[in-house]
Amino acid sequence: MKNIKIVIEYDGTRYCGWQRQKNGVSIQETIEKAIEKVTGEKTEIISSSRTDAGVHAKGQVANFLTSSTVPPEKICYAINSFLPDDIVILSSQEVPLDFHSRYSSKGKKYSYTILNRKIPSALLKNYSAHIPYELNIEDMIRASKYFLGEHDFSAFKSTGSSVKGNVRTIKRLELIKDEDIIKMFIEANGFLYNMVRIIAGTLIEVGKGRIKPDDIPFIIDSRDRKKAGPTAPAQGLCLEKVYY
């Protein structure tokens, strides 16, 4: 038995999310079916993150067990030949049997893209959140600093998550404005359910002037989901990289 780690890029637009669901096609089952065609084995793959419907990935990581004799580095090419073109396995390699995509992860990097102009975009509609009100980027950057470091992020967590403990460490939170695009990059040792989208939604409220930058520490301390901003739309989110 070999444990194979794969790195995956996908366009989440057409899918009901990573995880298998009764209604809709999931990324997980699409990849599992392709692996089955390569190896002849029923497979269950474990991912680092169960991304929601519409969320994208440039570097999702998953692993699965196989007794296939295809060389581990070549398995990605074989799987790709059975995948639709909005899911691509970027690489494959053998890892120790105790490697677990989720539990072995030391951190993750996400990006969140905001289109800040009056008129929506034909080209970015599936890859950004459209905010037609002018956002104050200086305030957003000022607010973003308060998220850095170790905090209890209960105020930035949707219910429905089964994870224990709400303390996480944000190592990097950067906002970059390029014409009418605002891109947020966020890196942490782990994320609570919807945490990136709620932080993005809160920073958008700051940009609109509805939350003051200096209110962020109080929102964090409150541990009250209702004090933070709304969950920003799924299509702006992209899982960039998983660290081990």
Added chain:
Amino acid sequence: MKNIKIVIEYDGTRYCGWQRQKNGVSIQETIEKAIEKVTGEKTEIISSSRTDAGVHAKGQVANFLTSSTVPPEKICYAINSFLPDDIVILSSQEVPLDFHSRYSSKGKKYSYTILNRKIPSALLKNYSAHIPYELNIEDMIRASKYFLGEHDFSAFKSTGSSVKGNVRTIKRLELIKDEDIIKMFIEANGFLYNMVRIIAGTLIEVGKGRIKPDDIPFIIDSRDRKKAGPTAPAQGLCLEKVYY
């Protein structure tokens, strides 16, 4: 009667191109139908460029005549409400009656995106040409300089074009590499049919080592389409801006 100039962004993936055709849905007819719903008039719109199937635009320009009393600056919002979300009118304004999107144009800027890595991209499949062979960017940049200035570009023209005269002036041709993306920006006073895609295809051949940078002047001088590289795929092309 008013002459209305509109600036359009579109994702060309689903369309048979700008121009009305018997088979497939065109961007032109989609916009004309939306305008008809706003103004109640049958309309023919004239564009600066008849982009091919799969080609995108961030700044296509078109114009049409109307007797509508909707304020010219507001017409874009009205049209957008009847358009699918992969076509967006960015702005609308009244222009003199003799303004013609194509004949009044003083120049255009296009971009061409190349994904240069072994494995294709799930997120960029519709927005780039995938070249799995390593490209020599230094050679491509060296070759690109020879295109600058006024030349007869017959060697870089597909048949089927009705334009008279093959002399054009390229004012800017820049290649920017960012990780595995090579982006070409090209600006000229006008372009022959498929000229950007044939220049891109020729520069890709240079990157592969099949054409030497110093061969470009001879290819231009030959005025022979067969001497230049192949027409690069449509989905890498984007009409960025039209100048008046």
